[in-house]
Amino acid sequence: MFRSSDHDPLAAAIAPPKNESPAARAARLRAEAEARRVSDEIDEQLKLDRVARRRQRPCVKVLLLGQSESGKSTTLKNFQLQYARETWLEERSSWRAIIQLNLIRSIVTLLDLISEALATTSPFDTSPPPLTEKHRLLRLRLAPLRGVQQDLQRRLGAAAVEESTDPGPGGVLPRPSEFAVRSRDGWRSALERFRTRPQDAQENARAADARVRKAAEVTGVVVGCAEDMRALWEDSAVQEMLRRKKIRMEEEPGFFLDDIERIATKDYEPSDNDVIRARLRTLGVQEYSFWVEQGGHEWLMYDVGGTRSSRAHWYPYFDDMDAIIFLAPISSFDERLREDRRVNRLEDTYMLWQTLCSLQMLSKTQIILFLNKCDLLEQKLRAGVRVRTHVPSFGDRSNEVETVKKYFQSHFKEIARQHSPEQRRYYVHLTSVIDTRSTAATLRTVEDGILRNSLRRADLL
Ligand SMILES: Nc1nc2c(ncn2[C@@H]2O[C@H](COP(=O)(O)OP(=O)(O)OP(=O)(O)O)[C@@H](O)[C@H]2O)c(=O)[nH]1
Ligand SMILES: [Mg+2]
Structure with a gap:
């Protein structure tokens, strides 16, 4: 088997930066150790599966x-x-929760940018961000989405991994931690947490009912915020703020802000294209x-x-x-x-x-x-x-x-x-x-x- 070594070009290519700070190094080593543990377990199991499968058929x-x-x-x-x-068809509707989460994440990013702009506005600033009372109100009314975001991420469970992002020097889009999927069977087990039908004949119908209720609750909040989300995204001052900061939300992964009208509805069913675009x-x-x-x-x-x-x-x-x-x-x-x-x-x-x-x-x-x-x-x-x-x-x-x-x-x-x-x-x-x-x-x-x-x-x- 191929092993990493000092002369291995991939190892050299992914070597940490030379001037890494002690805190960044400690965080990286922790993340790497955890990722290694999970990956080793997965590798071992995959290897056994591979051998068994190859014996059976090419x-x-x-x-x-x-x-x-x-x-x-x-x-x-x-x-x-x-x-x-x-x-694909079996899993498609379960992507609804991920798409809602993608949308909420973009809104939370906008809310954070607004908070930052409101906090840094000074009466002596000659070019203050053109934000007003209307934006404070929108921020207040959209606050429940933060709770929904946390709730959805909690339900993703092991798949929802906190990853601190390096904010870096100037002009960088501040982002909440990104959720991820790391189960061996890919997104399948993550999506199963959002399935509204029983997973199999043995599954307790009450468990499926609980998922249905939870999904309805989340959808209720998202639908309730639809108008305000649209108002926020289409607001000219918000667009101006993004332009000044050179942030192009349209190029961000999991961008659904142009689809609020369609997605923030009670009966929303993801299309093939929505699933392809979900992050x-x-x-x-x-x-x-x-x-x-x-x-x-x-x-x-x-x-x-x-x-x-x-x-x-x-x-x-x-x-x-x-x-x-x-x-x-x-x-x-x-x-x-x-x-x-x-x-x-x-x-x-x-x-x-x-x-x-x-x-x-x-x-x-x-x-x-x-x-x-x-x-x-x-x-x-x-x-x-x-x-x-x-x-x-x-x-x-x-x-x-x-x-x-x-x-x-x-x-x-x-x-x-x-x-x-x-x-x-x-x-x-x-x-x-x-x-x-x-x-x-x-x-x-x-x-x-x-x-x-x-x-x-x-x-x-
Ligand atoms: N516009 C556009 N978006 C793309 C394209 N390919 C991928 N994306 C989007 O980019 C984001 C990231 O794509 P992924 O396929 O999740 O990237 P990945 O390589 O699997 O990333 P990791 O899992 O982090 O390694 C998703 O939101 C995709 O929808 C493309 O060709 N055009
Ligand atoms: Mg990927």
Whole structure:
């Protein structure tokens, strides 16, 4: 099995920052130890399952890699939507609670920004934030949402992990801790806490009733706040405040503020697209199984947590994959890692890609690169963000979408060329994985390629 060592490029790539403070170091070590414990347990069980399964029948294994928020779980949802329709439909309504939580989280972020602005307004300030009594009132009337947020997070239980975020220097969106899912069976057990039907014949009908009552209670509060939530989000002073702080809520994961009218209703049922857009951070490594008609193979997909402290848990999966799908969110050229505000997201992705390409043990593994979040890239460039400002090597090229995409694509190609131990082909797709229709077409191509490759490998073995 592959082990981390001082010379291991992935270990070097994820090494902590040199000037880390003692408090930050202690917090990181604690988080890493806990993540390691959970992950070791999961790894051991997965290994036993893998051996047992391989004995029974052949399967195709795919590992999803990339930094946090790169779109790994969203890609997995697209696979599920396409190949595990029944499970998808069974789980879809349980995502309602996660979507409500995403929406509430955005509102709480706005409320915190308002509180901060109101607290710092001075009578001598020549450009005070244009907030008034109306905003104080909205803040008061929306306060019950904080209780609902805590309640929902409590019910997510082990899945609701507090993670302190590094606020970093200036201009950074303050965020409440983000909830995550870390159970071995992925989001399944997290979602079951929100199922309104009995889980199986044995389940006490009263337990299901209690969940129904609780869901109705939460929905009641959300519906009661609908008008005020809309008033807050559509308020011109709030929009102005966001503009001044250069905060683009639309680009935040789990953005549902434009859908309040539809979501904050008594009978709201999540659509496929809502589930695709819902945000639930992954911790550890999760295994999902699909039965793909073509070739009659079972596919096992592994979705991993992408934050820096999660990456050490990727190793054990490297030696046993038919393919790796690497997600590189190219819209992130002007963003910083949430877990370490000093690091540019694109730089971090380049570093991961370089490491992956250079690993000898992966030199025979098929790699598929998704240059993801193309929709957000287009949105950003349209809004006037200049690549050159954030990526000096971009030089005097035009800020047109096609030029930018080509530039990033050739940069990834160059890294692969320079760092692969032996030259190999890898496949690139320009994606926006929240677009289920175009992603379905991409997945079909990916599926064909992986299957062909895995059959070839089986022949060679
Ligand atoms: N607009 C847009 N949003 C995307 C795209 N891909 C993912 N997202 C959103 O980005 C957020 C993060 O995506 P995830 O799939 O949860 O990211 P992840 O890589 O699994 O992140 P971790 O679990 O933290 O490692 C979600 O809210 C997605 O809906 C995309 O191509 N375009
Ligand atoms: Mg994830």
